[in-house]
Amino acid sequence: MNNKILTSVQTAAIKKAVGYLNRDLAKALPKLMNIVDLYDVNNAFTSQRKLFRSIIENTDSNWYKLIENICSGIDEGIRKAFFENFFINATVIGNQRHQELQEKYNCNIPWAILLDPTSACNLKCLGCWAADYGSKLSLSYETINSIIEQGKDLGIYMFIYSGGEPLIRKSDLIRLCEVHPDCMFLAFTNGTLIDEELAAEMLRVKNFIPAISIEGFEEATDSRRGQGTYKKVVRAMNILKQNRLAFGVSCCYTSQNTEDIGSEAFFDKMIELGAKFAWFFTYIPVGVDASPELIATACQRELMYEQVRKFRKSKPLFTMDFWNDGEYVNGCIAGGRNYLHINANGDIEPCAFIHYSDSNIHTDSLLQALQAPLFMQYKERQPFSPNLLRPCPLLDNPQALAAMVHNTNANSTDLYKNEDVDHLCAKCYAPAAAWQPIADRIWQNTCTKKQLS
Helix, strand or coil: CCHHHHHHHHHHHHHHHHHHHCCCHHHHHHHHHHHHHHHCCCCCCHHHHHHHHHHHHCCCCHHHHHHHHHHCCCCHHHHHHHHHHHHHHHHHHHHHHHHHHHHHHCCCCCCEEEECCECCCCCCCCCCCHHHHCCCCECCHHHHHHHHHHHHHCCCCEEEECCCCHHHHHHHHHHHHHHCCCCEEEEEECCCCCCHHHHHHHHHHCCEEEEEECCCCHHHHHHHHCCCHHHHHHHHHHHHHHCCCCCEEEEEECCCCHHHHCCHHHHHHHHHHCCCEEEEEECCCCCCCCCHHHCCCHHHHHHHHHHHHHHHCCCCCEEEECCCCHHHCCCCCCCCCCEEEECCCCEEECECCECEECCECCCCCHHHHHHCHHHHHHHHHCCCCCCCCCCCCCCCCHHHHHHHHHHHCCEECCCCCCCCHHHHHHCCHHHHHHHHHHHHHHHHHHHHHHHHC
């Protein structure tokens, strides 16, 4: 069967199976897995497919209930677009393309691209570098469209917006959803610009999902983001839920709010408000004037490790902790291994928290950046520690970032004030040293359990 006929058969099968999602989940999930099997011709996801099949066969498990929750209360067209764009295009088809190109070019090819449409933001949050950047810089519509086109040529169908506040450019972002209906778009947003008009546009295009930043309950959120922000965030979530739109939350835990964010009450509140997923980030002191005292303590980080894993077994909320979940993704996912970042000036950075670069999208292609010295240093050095609970080349292994920047003569890309890499890393040596013995204890226990199972 030639590729064109095979693609036609696969597309027809997808549409038929996705239709079951709107009627009978128990029938739909096995059919959808059969489609994934059909697409995974290189057996790149054998272990993942086996795991997912075990989940859908145990309808009493919390993982199955989580899937039910993700599918419930969501517009039918959005469910369809999410499955086709996220699972089939971005994950299965995309990863097959990535493998081919990685072998051809001997460089990382990411699963997703994170980019800043603008440096502007309507809030001034404590500890956020974007608060200092102002509204001077932005990527033009044409530049963002070019990034997406280049990404698709590399098999990338997942695009994530950050900033600044990306919804300041919401008309352009919705237009890009229309132009690229085969892609999935997510935006990290403070949520204050979400209204009924935007909700109607999201329902129309189907492939745009917000991740709303929230710092815990009202006191914690307002103390960092400004008085009244929490109420605006809750209002935005209510609008999204009432319009049957998918959304999640993005939570940065610091020394000031970890106990709030890690509490069962907070998880329950986010579920009540309609969130389908929660991304957890730990505070990183990026910027010359950043506050190292906001870094979560080693004990607080361990608390988040324990709480996230506990609630995965009992709460219908899909969660990911981008530092403490390194064991599931083989360490650091930056440097093009799973994603890269492009700031509002066009600088192509290995990570949103690593403001150093040797490439710019206005003069270099994505592929050229991935083959440039800084990204190649990431490829050669990942993982940065054999303990995958210490994945980060800055917060956990600051000597690694310093070495990579010095070896490549990468430039500081901070849009406010250049920061010497040694100055940045100096802020992380003490937290890294405090976390190491705890991480090593947890990692040893984890490895022992795996050996015994």
